[in-house]
Amino acid sequence: MLFSYIMIKKFNKIFKKVFKKINIKPGLLIKGYVISISKELVFIDVGLKSLATILIKEFKNKKKKIDIKLGDKIDVILECIDNGFGKTILSYEKVEHNKEWLILKNALKNSISMFGFINGRTKGGFNIKLNNIKAFLPGSLVDIKPVKDITYLEGKKLEFKIIKLDKKRNNIVVSRKAVIKLEYNSIKKKTIKLIKEGVIIKGVVKNLTDYGAFINIGGLDGLLHITDMSWKRIRHPSDIVNIGDVIILKIIKFNSLNKRISLGLKQRSLDPWNNIIIRYPKGSITKGRVSNLTNYGCFVKLEDGVEGLVHTSEMEWKKKNINPYKFIKINKQINVMILNIDTKKRRISLGIKQCKINPWKFFHIKKETKCYVNGIIKSITDFGIFVGLFDGIDGLIHLTDISWDIINKKNINKYKKGDKIKSIILQVNVIRERISLGIKQLNINNFSKFLTIYKKNNFIYCKIILIKKKKIKINLGNKLIGYLNIIKNNIFNLFNNKKIIKLNFLKILKKKIVILTLF
Numbered sequence: 001m002l003f004s005y006i007m008i009k010k011f012n013k014i015f016k017k018v019f020k021k022i023n024i025k026p027g028l029l030i031k032g033y034v035i036s037i038s039k040e041l042v043f044i045d046v047g048l049k050s051l052a053t054i055l056i057k058e059f060k061n062k063k064k065k066i067d068i069k070l071g072d073k074i075d076v077i078l079e080c081i082d083n084g085f086g087k088t089i090l091s092y093e094k095v096e097h098n099k100e101w102l103i104l105k106n107a108l109k110n111s112i113s114m115f116g117f118i119n120g121r122t123k124g125g126f127n128i129k130l131n132n133i134k135a136f137l138p139g140s141l142v143d144i145k146p147v148k149d150i151t152y153l154e155g156k157k158l159e160f161k162i163i164k165l166d167k168k169r170n171n172i173v174v175s176r177k178a179v180i181k182l183e184y185n186s187i188k189k190k191t192i193k194l195i196k197e198g199v200i201i202k203g204v205v206k207n208l209t210d211y212g213a214f215i216n217i218g219g220l221d222g223l224l225h226i227t228d229m230s231w232k233r234i235r236h237p238s239d240i241v242n243i244g245d246v247i248i249l250k251i252i253k254f255n256s257l258n259k260r261i262s263l264g265l266k267q268r269s270l271d272p273w274n275n276i277i278i279r280y281p282k283g284s285i286t287k288g289r290v291s292n293l294t295n296y297g298c299f300v301k302l303e304d305g306v307e308g309l310v311h312t313s314e315m316e317w318k319k320k321n322i323n324p325y326k327f328i329k330i331n332k333q334i335n336v337m338i339l340n341i342d343t344k345k346r347r348i349s350l351g352i353k354q355c356k357i358n359p360w361k362f363f364h365i366k367k368e369t370k371c372y373v374n375g376i377i378k379s380i381t382d383f384g385i386f387v388g389l390f391d392g393i394d395g396l397i398h399l400t401d402i403s404w405d406i407i408n409k410k411n412i413n414k415y416k417k418g419d420k421i422k423s424i425i426l427q428v429n430v431i432r433e434r435i436s437l438g439i440k441q442l443n444i445n446n447f448s449k450f451l452t453i454y455k456k457n458n459f460i461y462c463k464i465i466l467i468k469k470k471k472i473k474i475n476l477g478n479k480l481i482g483y484l485n486i487i488k489n490n491i492f493n494l495f496n497n498k499k500i501i502k503l504n505f506l507k508i509l510k511k512k513i514v515i516l517t518l519f
Contacts, residue, residue, distance in 0.1 A: 020480030021449070029098060032090070033073045042068065043088055044076060052076075052088035059092060069329045099368055101167055104463045108162040113179055118154050126150070128160065128174055134173035135479045142176055144184065145221070147207065184219040191218030195254050195261065200448070203263070213237045215249065215263055222250065222261030229265050231272050272305035273346055280338045280348070290332045293480045298324045300336055300350055308348030310336060317353045317360075317433075318392040340348030363435050364428040373437070377419045386414055386439060388421060395435035397423055450480055 027472070032046035059066050078091040079310075093485045106400060107114050111153065116130040118137070126142070128135040142150060164173035194201070195217075203215035203222065212225040229240045241247060253262040277314060280286060280302065288300035288308070297311040312322045328334070337354035341347075363373075375387035375395065384398040402411045415421070423437035466473040474482040 029075055029095065030079045031073060031077055032076050034068055034070055034074065036069075037066070037070060042092075044074070046076065046088065046090065048081065048088055052090050054090050054092050060510045082196075086484065092374055097133070100133050103131065104133065104165055104172065105161060105167075108165045111161070113159045113161055115157055116160055116173070116174070117157060118150065122159055130160070130162075130172065130174070133172065134170075135162075135174045136178060137174050140180070141174075144177055144180055149207070149243060152205075168519055186295070187219035191220055192256075192259075194218070196252060197251055197254055199251045200268070201249055201251060203247060203249055205241050205243050205247065208237050208241075208243060210236065213241050215247070217249075217261065217263075220259060220261060222249075222251075222263045224263040224265060228252065228263065228267065231266050232301075232307055233299075266305075272303060273343060276306065276348075277341055280341065282338050282340065285337050287333060288336050288350070290328055290330050290334065293324050293328070293330060295324070298328055300334065302348070306348070308336065308338075308350040310350045310352055314339065314349070314351035317358060317470065348402070351498055356419060358430065359390075360428055360433050360435065361423060363393070365387070372422060372424050372442070374420065374422050377415060377417050377421055380412060380415060380417060382412075385412065385421070387421055389435070393435065395423070395425075395437040397421075397437045401426065401436070401438035401440055402441065404445050447458070 030046050032052065034042060035045050036043035037056070040056055042056050042059060044052045044054060046052050047141070048239050056066065056166050059068050063066050073096045074092065076090040076092055077094040078088070079091050079094075104114065106112070116128045116135065119129045119134075121127070125136055125138040126135045127273075140146075141163075142153075158176060159179045160174035160176055161178035163175050163178070164171065164310045166172075199464070201217050203217040205213050206216045206221065207214040210226075212223055212229075215224050216220045222239075224241075226234065226237050229237060234240060247261040247265065248268065249259060249265055250267045252264045252267065273312040289300045290298050291301040292299040297309050297315070299307045299309055301307050312324060313320055315327055328347060334352060335355045336352055338351040339349065339351050339354070339465040340349040361419060364464070368475065373389060373395070375389045377385055378388040378394060379386045382399075384396050387395045387397060389395055399412065421439070422442065423439050425435065426438045427436040427443065428434075463475045464472060465475050472484040474484060476482045
């Protein structure tokens with residue numbers, strides 16, 4: 001008993017000396033030898049007086065093959081000296097993890113940049129992967145200036161500065177802004193020397209707004225305004241460029257004091273509006289393609305960078321309030337006439353209806369040939385009759401042109417809506433788009449016939465219709481009425497009981513009434 005007690009005491013002293021010498025504690029990196037490999041475990045000798053094992057899956061590479069063999073000397077992390085069952089728990093995976101933390105610690109200490117990838121968005125910033133270790137990038141440290149959309153950075157290998165490292169809490173904070181600042185300061189000096197108005201330069205689209213795009217050119221930001229992107233009209237900058245695009249631009253203006261740069265994309269090509277009047281003379285007809293539709297008309301592309309507007313009033317002769325969305329379709333090729341070109345405002349007025357026959361000119365030609373037209377009564381008003389002619393054109397028969405008789409609204413009553421009617425063209429106003437028609441002109445004018453037979457101071461035999469105190473109504477034949485003014489009573493008595501009298505034709509009033517006098 002005494003011997004065994006002495007041996008236990010000596011063993012404890014030796015064991016403590018060994019532990020003090022190697023300073024054993026959880027989390028320590030130690031070396032060991034592979035002494036056995038089974039299907040699930042790898043047995044490691046690390047010089048401790050207990051069995052040490054590691055799961056075999058920790059030694060499998062990407063191809064799921066084991067990277068070790070018996071007798072290999074390897075580095076392992078001591079996780080637990082005794083798990084309560086007499087086993088020492090080791091980790092092979094954490095060795096690489098530990099090495100990476102050491103690299104990160106060294107990078108923080110010596111202000112060395114690290115490469116990583118943006119791995120998704122999180123609250124207040126973005127997840128970053130640095131050598132298989134997760135880090136956090138605050139949104140304010142993405143760039144020198146605030147960036148709303150960073151999709152152009154995702155998946156790209158980027159450089160970061162470590163600004164905070166806490167292994168216990170597994171907390172790593174990085175900054176891309178710090179890296180960019182260093183780069184920009186060196187690149188800016190070189191870029192500023194190269195920047196001059198008129199110089200062609202390469203840039204990367206950094207951000208888009210409603211009014212243009214911000215371009216990164218050698219560490220400096222320039223503005224590519226929406227009006228300088230294309231010679232044609234565009235709705236939004238995204239129609240021309242996207243974030244991350246590398247484009248060639250021209251420096252339009254550079255303010256060396258505030259370092260403001262105005263860039264142009266369209267200026268790299270010739271202005272299609274040069275000599276536009278020569279290529280598209282006023283009144284000429286050309287082909288174009290419908291590029292856009294609006295409530296007030298359609299835009300037609302004549303060539304790259306040149307578009308014109310066809311207003312709704314210039315689409316159809318017979319209709320004024322046309323819905324462009326129903327009248328025409330986008331990408332349709334059509335014939336248009338050049339109506340007007342404003343080179344200062346860069347506006348072209350086009351017409352579709354001018355490429356077709358003007359129906360009012362067509363009727364004007366008919367009028368010159370004294371042509372008769374047939375139509376259907378569309379509506380009847382107090383002042384006349386509207387007649388529908390071909391192709392939706394209307395003509396008006398005025399109340400005064402319905403009958404040769406005295407003007408009377410009763411002349412309209414014998415006509416009804418929908419009746420077919422024949423008329424003659426009296427007048428065509430091409431500018432105001434109006435056609436005047438007549439019915440009475442189809443018949444002989446009795447009054448005109450009367451004037452061809454009788455002249456002033458001729459004797460007329462006529463029939464008395466009615467005798468009043470101061471006036472006698474007389475029938476001249478062919479529905480013509482004459483009047484004889486009587487002043488004295490004795491003259492009035494001369495006509496009593498007489499049916500036929502001989503009178504002198506005196507004059508004609510505007511109302512087509514014959515005024516007679518005694519012979």
